Amino acid sequence: MGFSIAAIKQIREQHEKHCGTTEQWQFNLHLIDDELTEISVQEKQLADRRAGLTDLKEQLLALLDSASEGGETTI
Template sequence: MQLREFMAAVGATRDTVRFYIEEDLLTPSKSAGKYVFTSQDIIAYDEIMQLKQLEFSIELIKKIKQQHDINCSTSEQWQQNLALVEKEIQKAEHELKRIEQRKEKLISVSNQLKDLLMAQ
């Protein structure tokens, strides 16, 4: 399928598809200077979107793709992906702590303002 058909199939813009091609996350073939996409490219795009929904960076998605390309469906791939995912969990936990601290500070400010208003 041509670029336009692929865009319609996955619901993406031309710029988005080209970005993922430039980042080597999508690797369609070329015929007569035009990209030719297959059902495998649709699967690859869907996998990219699943990882983006987990808020993985492009660099992390590239690492996961490289592991898939090199060690497809092996325990080595799964171990390396597990390590990447566990690192992301640690980042999320750190972010949650930061957000909780911010919330506590905001509550404190809110309470101070309420006290000032009640003292009037």
């Protein structure tokens, strides 16, 4: 599921101490919520990065078009 080694260790400890109990299930639920939050943060960062790279690509394509037509090639 992509958990970190530290998270896997925590899951294992909870399993060994509280296997099949509501305490273990609550811990796992909390851990999953934390992971989902982190995924949302990463998705936002990737979306921002994609947007920035897309903008830069469009600028470079415009410069190349301009250069092929004999225009200026500076940013």
